[in-house]
Amino acid sequence: MKDKSLIPQISLGPFQGITDHIYRTLFVAYFGGVDKLYTPFFTAIHKTDAKNLQGAELHPDKNDTSILVPQILSNDGAEMLRFANFCARIGYKEINLNMGCPFPRVARKKRGSGLLPFPDLIDKILFEYFENPPIKLSIKCRLGYQESNEINELIPIFNQYPLHEVIIHARTGKQIYKGIANQIAFITIKNQFSKVPAYNGDIFSNEQFNHLQALMPNVDHFMLGRGLLADPFLAAEIKGQTFINKAAILREFLEALFEARLNETNYALTSLGRMKELWSYLRWSFDDPVNIWRLIRKTNTLETYKNAVSKVFAESEWKGAGFTQKSNPDYIS
Numbered sequence: 001m002k003d004k005s006l007i008p009q010i011s012l013g014p015f016q017g018i019t020d021h022i023y024r025t026l027f028v029a030y031f032g033g034v035d036k037l038y039t040p041f042f043t044a045i046h047k048t049d050a051k052n053l054q055g056a057e058l059h060p061d062k063n064d065t066s067i068l069v070p071q072i073l074s075n076d077g078a079e080m081l082r083f084a085n086f087c088a089r090i091g092y093k094e095i096n097l098n099m100g101c102p103f104p105r106v107a108r109k110k111r112g113s114g115l116l117p118f119p120d121l122i123d124k125i126l127f128e129y130f131e132n133p134p135i136k137l138s139i140k141c142r143l144g145y146q147e148s149n150e151i152n153e154l155i156p157i158f159n160q161y162p163l164h165e166v167i168i169h170a171r172t173g174k175q176i177y178k179g180i181a182n183q184i185a186f187i188t189i190k191n192q193f194s195k196v197p198a199y200n201g202d203i204f205s206n207e208q209f210n211h212l213q214a215l216m217p218n219v220d221h222f223m224l225g226r227g228l229l230a231d232p233f234l235a236a237e238i239k240g241q242t243f244i245n246k247a248a249i250l251r252e253f254l255e256a257l258f259e260a261r262l263n264e265t266n267y268a269l270t271s272l273g274r275m276k277e278l279w280s281y282l283r284w285s286f287d288d289p290v291n292i293w294r295l296i297r298k299t300n301t302l303e304t305y306k307n308a309v310s311k312v313f314a315e316s317e318w319k320g321a322g323f324t325q326k327s328n329p330d331y332i333s
């Protein structure tokens, strides 16, 4: 194991439609390596006891409230307070405000990364929240919506408030998930914050992590996203843990995940869709991503899916750190 004092915090980023409470719980049990996890965003919190907050996604019996941070997509201080009050009541210590979602139907309504060009609105909602904050508030944002320098206007606003943390996905909203994360821009601005922000974007291997950490030694929290979906061992390996027979561990995890999802819903096809979405990342960590995707993608029953997975584990080899391959422009999928 590496010396713990030298290792920053690592968190698993939220993915709408993939990192549900079942995924998160099993992820921690099978792979570990993460200090914190975030829920995919909640929205439309019209009352403190809104119906969409009542299910398993936040329930303290189904989640470890000491390491999970509930996330909200909002541009309304009163709505954030309703969400925070609900979360505080059931044991959470922090909520996270999503200012990163890039999708036009969200951004058009000045939400997610669409909030970033509106410093006055951001100031207003933070002011409202911090008048009487029930729990800690952190922000996940991008460098800007149109341009990566929009953040410059936001830093003085962020610095006025006792934010627990700012996590920056080093892209613009307009980029969606394309191109590469702008690490230079992050490094240029990071010391202007009253507390050095957390870094997120394009960490797909142990080597990339080590390189990045050397470039930004005072960053004490790295959020990993697609890299961890593609290689769920990555965070634990960054921390120096070793695994024997990773393919067997992964297979067991996938079986447990599918089983638990099927047990929780009457909609088997929803569970199948979620498994396929995960495979769209995982495949990159095998030696034959193109064929794997051909096999998995067309499955439309539980049986064809299970057979396809058996074939993958029988015929393909687990390589790990797969999203690095995907991010190579010469790689054809």
Ligand SMILES: Cc1cc2nc3c(=O)[nH]c(=O)nc-3n(C[C@H](O)[C@H](O)[C@H](O)COP(=O)(O)O)c2cc1C
Binding pocket: 013, 014, 015, 016, 039, 040, 041, 071, 098, 100, 101, 140, 169, 177, 200, 201, 202, 203, 223, 224, 225, 226, 227
């Ligand atoms: C399908 C999909 C769903 C996502 N859902 C959320 C979300 O609900 N909340 C959020 O803050 N980020 C969300 N993200 C962004 C990721 O958490 C992460 O910030 C992004 O992938 C960049 O990190 P990476 O380069 O390590 O993948 C989503 C990304 C994708 C591709």
